[in-house]
Amino acid sequence: MIVDDHQMFAESLGRLLESRDHNDVQYSSSVAGAGEVARAHPPDVAIVDWNLPDGNGGAVIRSIRRVAPETKVLVLTGSSSPRVVHDALDAGADGFLTKDRAAQELFEAIDTVHRGEVSLSPDALHEVLRSRSDATGTAELSARELEILHCIARGLSNKEIAGELFLSANTVRNHVQRLSSKLGAHSRLEAVVLAVRAGLISLPTTTP
Numbered sequence: 001m002i003v004d005d006h007q008m009f010a011e012s013l014g015r016l017l018e019s020r021d022h023n024d025v026q027y028s029s030s031v032a033g034a035g036e037v038a039r040a041h042p043p044d045v046a047i048v049d050w051n052l053p054d055g056n057g058g059a060v061i062r063s064i065r066r067v068a069p070e071t072k073v074l075v076l077t078g079s080s081s082p083r084v085v086h087d088a089l090d091a092g093a094d095g096f097l098t099k100d101r102a103a104q105e106l107f108e109a110i111d112t113v114h115r116g117e118v119s120l121s122p123d124a125l126h127e128v129l130r131s132r133s134d135a136t137g138t139a140e141l142s143a144r145e146l147e148i149l150h151c152i153a154r155g156l157s158n159k160e161i162a163g164e165l166f167l168s169a170n171t172v173r174n175h176v177q178r179l180s181s182k183l184g185a186h187s188r189l190e191a192v193v194l195a196v197r198a199g200l201i202s203l204p205t206t207t208p
Contacts, residue, residue, distance in 0.1 A: 001043035003060050005029040005052055020107060031055040035063035042068035045114050050077035050084055058091035072113040089190055095119030117157045118189040145179040149201050153192045
């Protein structure tokens with residue numbers, strides 16, 4: 001589902017997705033409409049603009065979560081301000097991307113959140129971290145949990161982490177659940193943000 005009040009952009013994006021075999025694209029231009037569409041046709045992934053006529057992307061995310069909790073949400077917007085990124089994170093976004101990125105990055109972000117993983121560009125993560133200096137409590141994470149957090153920050157899926165660390169997928173999932181609980185995080189994305197803010201891990205180095 002595409003939630004954007006700029007009709008030309010939404011339709012162009014929809015045609016682009018259809019060309020990639022995403023054959024069932026639904027549309028909404030408002031917070032209220034997004035909830036109605038999600039209730040009638042729960043989407044696998046919702047691509048959500050932040051600024052809408054009757055609210056913002058955070059309201060869309062909460063509306064979708066109420067009626068289609070399994071839907072993954074990727075915020076696609078024109079602003080990467082720390083406040084917008086932070087508010088999207090707090091609302092439960094699974095990914096965040098700005099509209100100035102290449103189409104291939106969008107396709108990769110959609111695939112990533114569809115797999116249940118986090119998609120957030122390192123530069124956006126840097127922005128939200130720079131804007132908030134308040135540190136979280138020093139969570140007692142094990143060496144293995146820190147190792148897995150580093151992998152999550154690199155954008156690896158549970159399956160990829162399992163292969164890299166020679167663990168079973170179930171073991172990785174259990175570690176992710178435990179470290180998220182220790183950090184007080186509600187998602188993998190939030191776990192990375194909290195861990196970096198607390199100085200437990202460092203961000204991956206960005207390339208130009």
